[in-house]
Amino acid sequence: MPATPNPTKTRAALRLSARISLELLLILAMAAVVLWAMGRMWPVLWPLVLGLLLTTLTWPPARFLRGRGWPPALAASVVTVLFLLAATGIVALIAVPVAAQSGELTDGVTEGIHQVRQWAAGPPLNIGDAQIAKASDTAAARLQSGTGSIVTTVVTGMSTVVDGLITTVLALLLMFFFLKDGPRFLPWLARQLPGRLATDIPVVAARGWDTLGAFVRSQALVGLLDAILIGLGLWALGVPLVLPLAVLTFISAFVPIVGALFAGAVAVLIALVSNGLTDALIALALIVVVQQLEGNVFQPMIQSRGLGLHAAVILLAVTLGSSLAGVVGSLLAVPVAALIAVIWNYLREQLGHPPEEPEDDDQHSDDTVTP
Template identity: 80%
Template sequence: MTATLSSTRARAALRTSARASAELLLIFLMLAVTLWILGRMWSVVWPLVVGLLLTTLTWPPTRFLLRRGWKPALAASTVTVLFLLVAIGVVALIAVPVASQSGELTDGVVEGIQKLREWAAGPPLNIGDAQINKAFDTAVSRAQDGLGSMVGAVVTGVSTVVNGLVTAVLALFLMFFFLKDGPRFLPWLARQLPGRLATDIPAVAARSWDTLGAFVRSQAAVGLLDAVLIGLGLWIVGVPLVLPLAVLTFVSAFVPIIGALFAGLVAVLIALVSNGLTDALIVLAIIVVVQQLEGNVFQPMIQSRGLGLHAAVILLAVTLGGSLAGIVGSLLAVPIAALIAVVWNYVREQLREPSPPGPDASDAGAAVR
């Protein structure tokens, strides 16, 4: 006997699929409108984001002072001034030499790519295909343009400098107010929201803050260790531009997976151009060892709680963020993905069916008897 399809069930399935599709379309439309609004308000959103990221770094010393009985305004002012002094010192001791050597760094990378092209065209590979050569030319031009814009954007262009200063000043003021009034924000927010939102939104905000703080502080610590160890290795080998390469390694640590590959490739290319193939291989070995130490030793020790994201999800998030918003998108992709995971986990917890109660002790005793 052959089974026939039920028209009633088929129509019900189609209606369910149509309703689910319409709901998904509404969600995507809401996300698109939200992104459009954020894009229009980016001049305000970007300082807010930078201020939050800086607050995650400066909150531990502020909390230490608060626990010692300091007033919130005094503790926030002290930490803000100290942070500003440290930032000025970093700019004076590191950023200025890096900016002055940005042209040499860009030329070194381009020359390294040209040497790789010549090596690939010779024996034993003997690659002479026109498409391969065109790909190398494209890589050279993109590396020159990308590195030049990324390293020199801070020091070239009046508009860029002015926007950067405005963003820095706003972020600094926002960081001060976040440090001063941050502990009172969630109770205030709970009083402003009606019903269950007074519980759900502060709970999600607290979890998001913990996740964001753990990510920023752990990435900063791991990036600093990477920069010190790789910079020391480059100095021992005798590779030039040690300071710019160490700074690039530290900054790239905030872009997981792709950042480490990019910084390592730049260091190897500089070593290949200046010191030859042997030193380039030594630099490659140093970078591989440091990256293995980072993944297997530094990261588990420094980051007590992971982001709960698979490596493939991180890679896709960084790729999508870079395609949508360039370098800024790559930097913010992983924190945003982690915050989305926090919200999803909380919603899943609230929607989870309660577990059925277990059998009473009396029932269990009766069953035994």
């Protein structure tokens, strides 16, 4: 015979389910409020995040100089200047060869356009010069009629560039201050917090800092692998500007999705202009294969080891971040997931090993030492 349900146990289970559901709703509401507040403060938070990421790159040489007895301000200043020089050198490494071969690239683009017109004039399209001229006149008319929207787009683009410059300057200034005063932050924070928080928050912050450093180093390693593989492939095809393209591939690895697409498009365009359609298709296939290996093999494996996250968790985090916040979300998804894992692991440690009860002062009064 089937067991008769116990009304008391059923009501208790329903009350427990209702309480858990209410707690989950409260947590989701609080998370929504936090995300809304972060969105309102994003112009301040974004330079802060960039400054922290840049500091993880520049902290090892600053720590080396401080360990040799350099004053913190001097060490931070030297490392900041060296970082700016390195960034300027990377830009020059890309821009100078491109400028030196700009004439050849221009001639190649012109020849490519001429070849496309010849191909379009033949079968099966049979597009004559009159049709091309008519299409050009139509495009010019639409361009003139859309002058207002074009001006708006240009102004918006200029505003975006100005915002990007301001964000970069703020991030560099914050990087300098982090390099100079960073080691004093956790002791100061511990003095400001009451009770257990004075111990817990600095420990979690220190572990989070180590996690950010592991993320930046793993991302740099992934970018280096991409740059080497794609650079070797382009060099084997005889594509010009191999070194600038490899450097661009390395830098673009720090900007998920858009960075890889941009670097790949530039490499394929240069291969098309300089070597022709066949080599361009080979270069495209090479870049697609390398990027698929990066996204599905290299990046999950390297970051899972450095961050303590499973490769599947990293893939899901990047997918969720890109769907919620686009490029910025995909950039920050992995470090945010790693920081959440740091907090969870620390909470699990504390719940698994609760703090010991303080000893009775009356029983151990003889052992007490007054500072």
